[in-house]
Amino acid sequence: MTQQETARQETARQETTADVDEVFRVETHGIDPIPDAERHGSAKDLFWLWFGSNLTFTYVINGALAVAFGLSFLQATAVVVISGLAFFAVSAAGLGGIRTGTATLVISRAAFGVRGNFPAGVLNWVLSIGYTVVGTLALEVFLTGLGLGDGGNPTRAVALLITLALTFAVAMWGHATVQFAERWMAYLLAVGFGALLVFVLPGAETGAPATAAPGLSGWSLAFVVMLAGPFSYLPMPADYTRYLPRTTSLKSITWSGALGGFLSSVALGVAGVAAATQTDMTDAVAGAEGLLPGWFQPVFLALVLGGSVTNSIITLYSSSLNLQVLGIPWSRSRAIVISAAVTAAGSLAALFLTDFTSALLSFLSLLIIVFAPWGGVFLADMLLRRCHYDADALHAGRAGGYWYRAGYHPAGLAALLAGMAFAALTCDSELWTGPLVAPLGGADLTLGGSVVAGLVYWALARRRVTAYAPAV
Numbered sequence: 301m302t303q304q305e306t307a308r309q310e311t312a313r314q315e316t317t318a319d320v321d322e323v324f325r326v327e328t329h330g331i332d333p334i335p336d337a338e339r340h341g342s343a344k345d346l347f348w349l350w351f352g353s354n355l356t357f358t359y360v361i362n363g364a365l366a367v368a369f370g371l372s373f374l375q376a377t378a379v380v381v382i383s384g385l386a387f388f389a390v391s392a393a394g395l396g397g398i399r400t401g402t403a404t405l406v407i408s409r410a411a412f413g414v415r416g417n418f419p420a421g422v423l424n425w426v427l428s429i430g431y432t433v434v435g436t437l438a439l440e441v442f443l444t445g446l447g448l449g450d451g452g453n454p455t456r457a458v459a460l461l462i463t464l465a466l467t468f469a470v471a472m473w474g475h476a477t478v479q480f481a482e483r484w485m486a487y488l489l490a491v492g493f494g495a496l497l498v499f500v501l502p503g504a505e506t507g508a509p510a511t512a513a514p515g516l517s518g519w520s521l522a523f524v525v526m527l528a529g530p531f532s533y534l535p536m537p538a539d540y541t542r543y544l545p546r547t548t549s550l551k552s553i554t555w556s557g558a559l560g561g562f563l564s565s566v567a568l569g570v571a572g573v574a575a576a577t578q579t580d581m582t583d584a585v586a587g588a589e590g591l592l593p594g595w596f597q598p599v600f601l602a603l604v605l606g607g608s609v610t611n612s613i614i615t616l617y618s619s620s621l622n623l624q625v626l627g628i629p630w631s632r633s634r635a636i637v638i639s640a641a642v643t644a645a646g647s648l649a650a651l652f653l654t655d656f657t658s659a660l661l662s663f664l665s666l667l668i669i670v671f672a673p674w675g676g677v678f679l680a681d682m683l684l685r686r687c688h689y690d691a692d693a694l695h696a697g698r699a700g701g702y703w704y705r706a707g708y709h710p711a712g713l714a715a716l717l718a719g720m721a722f723a724a725l726t727c728d729s730e731l732w733t734g735p736l737v738a739p740l741g742g743a744d745l746t747l748g749g750s751v752v753a754g755l756v757y758w759a760l761a762r763r764r765v766t767a768y769a770p771a772v
Contacts, residue, residue: 321338321340322476323473323480324477325473327476327477329632330620330624330632330635331403331406333401334402335401336546339545340545341544341545343548343556343557346541346560348560349483350560351560352481352483352485352486352489352560354529355485355486355490355607355610356568357603357604358608358611359565360588362526362569363376363526363568363571363572364575364576364581364584365521365576366522366525366569367573368576371522372506373506373507373573373577374506376522376576379523379526381566383523383526384530384565386527386530386531387558387562388554388558389675389679390530390533390561391554391555394540394553395538395682397537397542398542398544398546399687400542400691400694402542402695403542404535404536404537405421405621406695407694408681410702411681411709411757412708412712412716413708413712414702414703415706415707418626422622424618424622460647463605467609470613471616471620475540475617478617482614485606489607492600492603496571497567497570499591500571500575501571506577516743517742517744519743520742524747527668529565534674539614541553550687572588588600589601620635620638622639623635623638668746668749669720672746672750673715673722673749673750676752676753677712677715677716677753677754680715680761681712711760711761711765712757715757716753718756719749719753719756720749723748727744728744
């Protein structure tokens with residue numbers, strides 16, 4: 301073998317290993333398709349990803365809100381369990397990642413067009429703000445309890461800085477490190493939150509609430525709040541399936557991811573329901589803390605922080621991919637710096653300029669109005685195509701088959717607007733009360749926007765959209 305041949309082989313080896321998806325090694329891929337030679341992992345990785353990322357205190361808050369809307373323990377628990385089933389749709393939304401090797405918001409170009417896909421990309425980009433704030437508030441209380449602050453603005457600012465640093469440190473490394481961190485943090489958080497359930501559940505008041513019957517308004521609001529979490533993930537699942545081998549069973553992918561998200565969201569949602577029947581959960585962190593023995597309270601605050609970080613990690617990682625979807629010509633590792641800066645700015649506003657509970661409810665309402673119809677269109681398109689896409693065309697811009705009319709898919713956008721219009725007309729939120737809420741007896745039917753959007757898209761596109769069949 302000549303020196304030139306040896307040098308070429310060494311160069312090829314370095315180029316190959318440079319793209320290997322390894323723990324604590326900066327991921328070089330962004331939204332570019334993952335080559336088959338670099339695919340790895342199994343469906344069980346998705347269980348730990350969605351299980352760990354949903355061990356977040358936000359579900360405790362949401363469960364408590366269900367009781368605040370007038371539901372009894374059993375009624376609110378039923379809402380929590382039924383809402384958890386939405387993770388089957390979330391997990392199924394990642395199936396296209398196996399076939400295309402790219403991110404969800406690239407695949408959704410097939411439904412909305414390259415330019416028509418931008419609004420969802422922008423909103424999803426800033427999604428991690430709410431979860432970062434929850435962790436910051438917990439860390440602030442934790443630091444104050446240790447005597448490292450007085451609970452004022454300086455302590456809160458330090459808590460935010462630490463929370464962002466923990467989140468950024470993992471998301472910056474990339475896909476493999478994200479999955480590694482989610483798995484190991486899930487082990488610890490599961491034990492801790494399991495102990496929380498042991499302390500909180502026995503004292504739950506399982507009888508009827510002292511308030512009047514919740515009516516349609518209470519039931520619908522409870523479902524909106526509980527489903528906001530799963531729906532917010534719909535633009536993300538393929539971000540974490542795109543590295544899996546093409547031979548991975550689609551059924552196993554759906555079940556693994558769904559069970560992970562279901563188990564953690566339901567467990568913490570029920571904890572929130574139980575806590576709300578025993579104490580005032582207006583300040584959810586302080587309320588839940590008061591139900592715990594003194595020795596466990598620092599552990600509890602650490603759990604709140606850890607759960608917030610696990611959730612913010614996946615949203616921050618996805619937001620860096622979204623910047624590439626929006627056309628920013630930067631690598632994923634550079635784009636994540638911008639995403640972290642936006643998250644920091646949004647968190648500062650939520651922490652220092654607004655009432656967080658009110659802001660959280662408003663944010664959840666906005667997510668549902670947009671992402672419920674968006675998810676309806678995306679899932680309907682996925683079913684019509686049977687998860688088969690022209691992977692090259694997804695990245696081809698004007699030259700690809702998903703450019704449609706000036707970058708917009710008329711059927712997808714018409715269906716999205718129809719779903720959003722229905723959601724806005726029937727929404728009862730901090731930001732907006734739709735004109736149909738009162739005639740409907742106070743019911744919030746925002747979630748119906750997903751059904752409306754999906755059906756409209758099916759009617760408009762079913763004869764034009766077909767599964768992509770690659771040339772043999």
